[in-house]
Amino acid sequence: MLILGISLVLILIGLYAIITKRNMIKVAVGFALMEYAVNFLFAIIGFHKVPGMKIIPPILMEVKTTANVLSSYSDPVPQALVLTSIVIGLGVTAFMLSLALRIYNRIGSFDLDEIKRLKG
Amino acid sequence: MPELIILLLFMVAAGIVAVEIKDLLASVIALGAVGFTVAIGFIVLQAPDLAIVQIVIEILAVVFFVAVILKTTHVDSTIGRPYKGADIFTFIIFGVFALAFLYVGVRFLLINSSAGFEIAQHYIKHGLTETGAVNRVAAVILDYRALDTLGEATVLFTAVIGVLAVLRLEGRKK
Incomplete structure (x- = not known):
């Protein structure tokens, strides 16, 4: 529970940066932070801690598995989801940064207030 | 798990530094610290595939950030500006909404x-005979949910096209 709570705090830090920061690079940093926090939350949810049982990665070491061993793998489904999400996050970050670079070349500032003032 | 709590506290501290520091280069390096700590956390959470991918992606992301900052400026001129009431209001609304939603969902x-683990039980029990892959995560992303991976590749390709279209300097010569 404490672990989930701290990762929620990390999500809120990212949300704070996205909404209140006035610098485009800081907004991109906030997006990346929030994405990391959500990915980590998913990995924590996939980690079923059963008392008295060791959790191992979802990689089959021996062909024959018993029922006792089965429940001690960490959940592969959220891990596959997060694997997709990490790669898409890089695409989002790269696109945001290229937009910021173009706006900087046009206006000469990363300041969002400045951009709003120059509009129309 | 105490090691996970230590990692998370370090991530929160580095995240606050990344958001609040004046130098953008330092902010990006703090973001890289968060990303590599996430990779270590994936190893602690028994997800080695995620740790490998996270390290590669984190290096690429930091390289992109540093390239943009080197071409522009590394001073955040907006730091210390007083907050707007509308921003604080929006943050509180979205924060309460996100917290409530996450609380209900995670609970x-x-x-x-x-019930959710039954799907994983099936993958673990029958994965080897159905796909022939020893690694369960590879079996899920490349066989059971291969269409998902195709969509991911499409999104990545679209992002590359978008970046190239935005960054192209000259228009087509007539």
């Missing part, structure tokens, strides 16, 4: 985690 998942 539902934790209570019904055995």
Whole structure:
């Protein structure tokens, strides 16, 4: 529970940066932070801690598995989801940064207030 | 798990530094610290595939950030500006909404985690005979949910096209 709570705090830090920061690079940093926090939350949810049982990665070491061993793998489904999400996050970050670079070349500032003032 | 709590506290501290520091280069380096700590956390959470991918992606992301900052400026001129009331209001609204939603969702998942784990049980029990892959995560992303991976590749390709279209300097010569 404490672990989930701290990762929620990390999500809120990212949300704070996205909404209140006035610098485009800081907004991109906030997006990346929030994405990391959500990915980590998913990995924590996939980690079923059963008392008295060791959790191992979802990689089959021996062909024959018993029922006792089965429940001690960490959940592969959220891990596959997060694997997709990490790669898409890089695409989002790269696109945001290229937009910021173009706006900087046009206006000469990363300041969002400045951009709003120059509009129309 | 104490090691996970230590990692998370370090991530929160580095995240606050990344958001609040004046130098953008330092902010990006703090973001890289968060990303590599996430990779270590994935190893602690028994997800080695995620740790490998996270390290590669984190290096690429930091390289992109540093390239943009080197071409522009590394001073955040907006730091210390007084907050707007509308921004604080929006943050509180979105924050309360996100917290409530995450609380309900995570609680539902934790209570019904055995039901969600049945899918994984099937993958673990029958994965080797059905796909022939030893690694369960590879079996899921490349066989059971291969269409999902195709969509991911499409999104990545679209992002590359978008970046190239935005960054192209000259228009087509007539």
